[in-house]
Amino acid sequence: MKKSFLITLITFCSIYSFGQSKNAITFQAEIANRNGDVIYIKDGKNKTIKEMKINDKGFFKDTFEVEKEDFYMFFDGTEYTRLFLKNGYDLKLKMDAKQFDESIVYTGKGATENNYLAQDIIKEGLITPEKLVALSEADFKKMIDEKKLTEETFLDKSSLDKTFIEIQKRNISTNIKGLQRYYTESKAVQKLNNAVALTFNYVNHKGGATKLEELKGKYVYIDVWATWCGPCRGEIPFLQKIEEKYHGKNIEFVSISIDVQKDFEKWKKFVSDKQLGGIQLFADKDWNSDFVKSLNITGIPRFILIDPNGKIVNADAERPSSPKLGELFDRLLN
Template identity: 45%
Template sequence: MKKMILLLAALAGMKATYAAPSQAMISGVCAPRSANGMKLYNVREGKLVEFASTTLDKEHNFAFAIPVPASGYYYLAMSVDGKASRNYIRVYLQSGEQVTLDIQDDKGHYSVVKGGEENKLLYAWQQLIGPLKSKTELIDTTTYRAFFPALEALEPAVATFKKSIHTKNGIFNRLLAVTVDADMESTAMGILVMPRSAHPDKKQYPAYYNTILQPKRYCSAAILELGEGADLVRRYAMLTASRLDSITLTNRVELSLSVICNDTLKGVWMVDDFRSYRSLEKFDAVFTPYQKYLVTDNMQKALFEARKSLSTFKKGTAGYNFSFPAINGDTVTLASLKGKVVLVDMWATWCGPCKKEIPFMQELEAAMHGKNVAFVSISTDKAEDKEKWKSFVKEKKMGGIQLFAGGWSDMQKFYDVNGIPRFMVFDKQGNIVSVDAPRPSMPELKPLLESLL
């Protein structure tokens, strides 16, 4: 009987001391007067997924209550009429966490009014990396000449900060250590992949790049706990693969996957790359051998949706009958070119990669002179830049058929063109051959055109 009483007392004590998971709360004020809402995101396989949204009250206050939060990062963004800012604020949530923020602007400037030691340390890190990260944004004009010295100057402070990561929360400590490395590496890669007026030769890279742009750098899926994780994998694979060999249309996927040593990360890279394809035949030919890396339900869903969307641009189906004014004032349509193989180049005078293709396009035109091929360049420059376009075409002695779309036209929207240059090939009947053709700088394009003659 005595043993039974002791057991009941022990159970009662356990019940008294056990604390059920309690809700977390994120609240604060968003100062920008243009904002009228806030969005909250969680992380799924290295990408942000909208979790909740709310409107701001008259004083621009907001609050989110998360009943049973999964411990980890969440991201906040102010919104205007439902459209979220791309400057996210990263916070750490766990059971019972109470975070209060003062958001000062749409550029990611904020302060932590209230929060546990984890969020205070996370804030300190984001203040440290913030100035360097801002130099890689599209609106910033910093080139590698100023960025590289700033990167090297920050390295000692980053090493010191990593030594300060010793909160009582071991899970958070591990996550923040991964975050510090990931943020530094993503920022360092950012200056290399963002459009800039000048780009460095690989010989000019600081020593730091030799430590991060090496094969098998990422063998753990831990970086997928960050909302920027998938983007980091994409940048890493592109830059590291290009150091091993010249990337071509045929070896790009194989070479990129070869530098990643984690199957889940390979799957993440593949899903991110799905958007690069506009031809179902090419998509299947490229990715079928690697489908074993699509290891999660989300990846399999992405594969299904990608193939479904590509089915509308099948080889042999009628191409979009574009209609644009030519530089000589005539109107040219796809239908008017029937009887010719048509190579379309969507480009703009402000696009660096587009301009790099011009000499290769001119060489291809010369090599196929007299052949039944129409070389059609469609400028997506804004309407107000039409004279600039005309001068550029004349200065560069661009041949072929020069058309002016006057911005992002219905043709670009029809083919879901999100970036340029984009090359497309149509057969003599105006049917689709490829809506994502090789570039003139790639050896695969000329044989493709010749096969259609």
């Protein structure tokens, strides 16, 4: 399934006054193995509406109001979970942050809706990308049709809050559309495996340009990224460790930036400042570069593994942060 936050004085004063209302939400928790000292409640726009400090025993209790009954996010500085909040609720949470999703249990007023959400997150986690892409088109359609019918039927027969049911049904539809889009795109990418990779000839940070053909005879692990991409930057430390571990082996590490042309100097400075290794290249037409389009890249970071003959081993390879990548390289390179 990690950020900095700011709360203005006006917001603080508003929340403080809400806390004195008889209609306020009371929220308390016992959290074992907590990840931090503060819990943040965030709205759908990722805005923090409440901060609650946890004491040394992992306990907090606070009161506040929300502008509307809706879904919110509970963030402990490391992990998220969804909440349904409604003024007048009296929620008690017990959990172990080391088993974050699996350990969540609510009691009190509002517990039924929030326990539903906690269990829903666990169920969603069972639909892994690997399992999804392994399905035939017929089996995939059957799965999502059954999923939608089962979830909506349960909600219709339940005694859950009416607003909760309405919002959750919208979320189910959004989730189904997301799964359909992911499945379609993943199947298209999967068909690229074993095909000869389209060449490129991109500007090299060290000067000149580099063609894919120049790297034949070695495995090529490509990172398609951009300086503005947070998840891309998050993979950099892992990529550096992988590069160091397999230095001298029959593999080249290539990073292709799809920053727009006007950010060329920004890219050059970023690569220098961060002392990025491997072969650092700048794509000619960002997202519209022929190599990028040939791989159906619609989101980054994206990693591609090409074999010594120029064929695509995996058009959507494991990320550097995945232990599976090291296991694959050990099989291929040792």
